[in-house]
Each structure stands twice: as C-alpha cells, then as structure tokens.
Amino acid sequence: MYRGREGQWAFYLHRISGVALALYLLLHVFDISLVMWGPDGPFNRFLIFYHQWPFRVGLVLIMAGVVYHALNGLRIILLDFTPWAIRYQRAMWYGVLGLTAAIGIPVLFKVIPEIIGGA
C-alpha cells in the first residue's frame, strides 16, 4: 500500500482490471477461433459450456472492468497531456466511478434477467 488514497485505488483498480482484461482477451481470441472448425466443430459445444451462469457473471465483471479501465485510461491521458488535469485528478476519479456505475447499472438491468432466464 502506498499512501492509500484515491490515486492509489485508481492505480490498483486499473492494474487488476487490466490484467484481467488481457487474460480474458487471450482466452476470447482462442475460443472465437474455434469457428474455424466449421458449424459441426467444437464451437457450439464450447459456447454452451460458457453460457452457464458463473461464466455469464464473470462476463459482467469483465464488462465492468472494460468500462472502468477505459474511463480511468481517459483520465490518465488527461493527466499526462494537459497541464490542468492534475488539480482535478481526485474529482475525475470519482467521476470515473460514477460514470462506470451510470453505464453499468442499466447494463445489469438488461443482462441479469438474461442470466436468471437461463439462456
């Protein structure tokens, strides 16, 4: 822990979400590549496995990670390339969290019924 204030949490969340997204990306490229074996190949069987609810919940977390990492990344770009943003870095981080929730909560209303519906 380094000082443990907002900047520290912004960094940890950025790093954890980034690692998770990178590992997910590797898995995702692999699983989509299974379509190369054609319509009777392993793709559909693999996808049915991933449509089970624990993986759908995991996908929701990945989407939340994308939104946070993207918005906090924009905050980092502003910090790096403008002279004024550093004064508002704390406020901008709360803005990132607020926007992540503002985008994420409507998505939950769409996705949770799908998961409970057992698609």
Add this chain to the structure above:
Amino acid sequence: MAVGAPATRAARPRTLRDARAAYGTNAELAWWVFMRISGFLLVFLTFAHLFANNILMNAGEIDYDYVASRLAQPAVRVLDSFLLGLALLHGTNGLRYVVDDYFRRPQARFWIKAVLFTVVGALFVVGVMTLWTFTFDEMGDAIRNLGQ
C-alpha cells in the same frame, strides 16, 4: 531487496515531459505514447464491440450462426482486426509492465515474457486467420484461388 537483484526500472514517468527526459527517443518512450494512443482508440472499439455483442445481442444466445453472420460483414472484419491488433499489443505491453514490477529474478522475467510473447504472437496469427478466412474450408478455397 535481494542481493544481486536486477536494476528494475524506476517508477514510470507521469507526464509527456518526464517521459521524454527519462527515455530520450528509445523504445520505451514509443511504448509509453503507444499505450495512450491505442488506449484512446480502444475505448471506442471495445465499447462498440460490447454494445453489438452484449447489449443488442443476448450474449447467452451467441452461437456459430451468429458469429458467421457477424464475420460476413466486411466492416466487422476490419474493425475487429484493429481491435485484435491494438488490444493484443496494449494488453501484452501492460502485462510486460506488470512482470517488470513484480518479478525480480532475471530468469523468471525472461521466461515469463518469452512464454507471454510466444502465446500472444500465436494468438494474433490465429485471430487474423479467424477474422479473414473464417473456416478452414474457406481458407483452403482462398489458398487454391491464389494459385489460379
């Protein structure tokens, strides 16, 4: 700190001016700039990708036919190709920072990165094959057509 620990890089620069001062014009500065440019572009590419496949679509109903319908669209192939390349580079470089931060033994750093870069290189090839030929049958057709 362990005796003989490698000289880990100091904390990464926080501003463009610091980065120039720290790196001059070497590869690390290029990666620093790349992370910001690719990150900015990836915001739009990933949001569009997620909107199409998780909001307009029920992700629990994605199957072979859906992927086929997506990849039949040239625009999807082009945008997903940029997404594939930029995301793999951005993610791999990010993981490289993480490895440099948390692994001190030179051998561990070398092998983790060697495996990482090999896996990512292979997945990039596989991803491009998937996006542009879609199935092995089409790949065979494409290769045969090249000979004619």
